[in-house]
Amino acid sequence: MKAMNAKELVVIGCFGAVGAALEISLGTLLHTFKFVPFKGLLMTSLLVVILVASRILTGRRSAPFMVGAVIATLKMLSPGAVYFTVTIAILLEGFTVFAVLSAGSVKKPFLPVLAGICAAFYSLAHKFLINGILMGSEIFEIYLKLLRDASLILGMKPSDALWLLVPVFFLHVAFGSAAGYFGWKLGNYLRRVTRYEKS
Amino acid sequence: MKSPDSLAPGIYGYMFLMAGVIAGFIFLSLLFQIAGFLFLLLYALVFQRDALSRMARWPLIIFAVTVLSVSAIHLESGAEEYLKINIEPSGILLGLHMLMRAVSIFIAAQIFSVRVPVLDLTRLADAIGMRGFGFSLGVAFHMLPEVHSIARETRDALKLRGNFRIHRIHATKQWLIAILVQLIQRSDEVVSAARTRGFGSGKRYRYFPEWHAGDSLIVTVIIVAFILDSVLL
Numbered sequence: 001m002k003a004m005n006a007k008e009l010v011v012i013g014c015f016g017a018v019g020a021a022l023e024i025s026l027g028t029l030l031h032t033f034k035f036v037p038f039k040g041l042l043m044t045s046l047l048v049v050i051l052v053a054s055r056i057l058t059g060r061r062s063a064p065f066m067v068g069a070v071i072a073t074l075k076m077l078s079p080g081a082v083y084f085t086v087t088i089a090i091l092l093e094g095f096t097v098f099a100v101l102s103a104g105s106v107k108k109p110f111l112p113v114l115a116g117i118c119a120a121f122y123s124l125a126h127k128f129l130i131n132g133i134l135m136g137s138e139i140f141e142i143y144l145k146l147l148r149d150a151s152l153i154l155g156m157k158p159s160d161a162l163w164l165l166v167p168v169f170f171l172h173v174a175f176g177s178a179a180g181y182f183g184w185k186l187g188n189y190l191r192r193v194t195r196y197e198k199s
Numbered sequence: 200m201k202s203p204d205s206l207a208p209g210i211y212g213y214m215f216l217m218a219g220v221i222a223g224f225i226f227l228s229l230l231f232q233i234a235g236f237l238f239l240l241l242y243a244l245v246f247q248r249d250a251l252s253r254m255a256r257w258p259l260i261i262f263a264v265t266v267l268s269v270s271a272i273h274l275e276s277g278a279e280e281y282l283k284i285n286i287e288p289s290g291i292l293l294g295l296h297m298l299m300r301a302v303s304i305f306i307a308a309q310i311f312s313v314r315v316p317v318l319d320l321t322r323l324a325d326a327i328g329m330r331g332f333g334f335s336l337g338v339a340f341h342m343l344p345e346v347h348s349i350a351r352e353t354r355d356a357l358k359l360r361g362n363f364r365i366h367r368i369h370a371t372k373q374w375l376i377a378i379l380v381q382l383i384q385r386s387d388e389v390v391s392a393a394r395t396r397g398f399g400s401g402k403r404y405r406y407f408p409e410w411h412a413g414d415s416l417i418v419t420v421i422i423v424a425f426i427l428d429s430v431l432l
Binding site: 003004006007008009010011012013014015016017018020021031032049053057062065066069070071073074076077083084133134135136138139142146186189190193194196 | 221224225258266269270293296297298300301304305308309312317320324329330331332334335336337338339340342343345346347350375376378379380382383384386387389390393394398
């Protein structure tokens, strides 16, 4: 694989700066409000737009991963409390978008939309993955216990709770696909407007 | 109190520390987990106090209270009743164990982010195949104030035209696009400046970050802990 030239690296740095600015300002603000629902999904969608656009604009397969790594590093360096989980999430979302977009051509929006959906679902799975690492498998027993307790309070069967996941599922598909599509459109638009050349 | 320079670990030592903490809480017995946690806490208190002080914030306290209360309180019968809340002593122990594990990983991650120089991080990324990562990171770091000023100027311009009042979502989209377009247009100047300074010309070398004596010390401590655990318990 040919090494990236200065122009591509600078553009990756620009996308990284925008992503990091979003993560450090909006991400930190949302992180402060512990009980805001789907804040992870919102941040992931914004990140997907930037990652997909970077891939479309530079034409480099590894661009989303590089942008993700730049954002994660800047987030790690920013002052504040513990950013371990967020840093891991950004890195893995960058890798997810990179892996999906590497599967084929990005001339049509199919793969960007798929990448957006995969990244959105990763944001759903992230809490379970990171809680598994941080607190061990015991946390899943507690989740089940909470589910049983909640069903006792609400007078529902624990299996009925699965129906609650249906709108969550559709919300992730909607946000992920919209972000992937918008990122694809944005990348192509930037290519036209800035008359981007690889030189 | 600072650690002696000769024994200060580098990037590898802190990476092994993080990996060792995670692996330790998976494979070691409870006794060694507690010993490891106390050792790590003591090490952080003595040598990495600034990393610890960055951690001591409200989110961590809320996290600790949530973990303890969620694991201890439940509604099933058979639990002892205090203040009309059902509390399970085994749940408290489970919560404490999970908290110990999470705090240990947080401490190791925090020490890594505070102590590892960005230069070492970029060198390692460069050496393992992400060529140019350090350059991109540097560009992003220096572009951050630029992003801030462009974002403010563009937002003011959009506000003056009344866009944010009429089409809020459309204006936000325009805002993001305008920021990116301006940044990419300015990137040409950065490329020219980098080329003037000789970027991309000549042979590129790979520099792995140096291995420090402190790295060997951390690796040895982790290996010894694993061996002792398998021999003694």
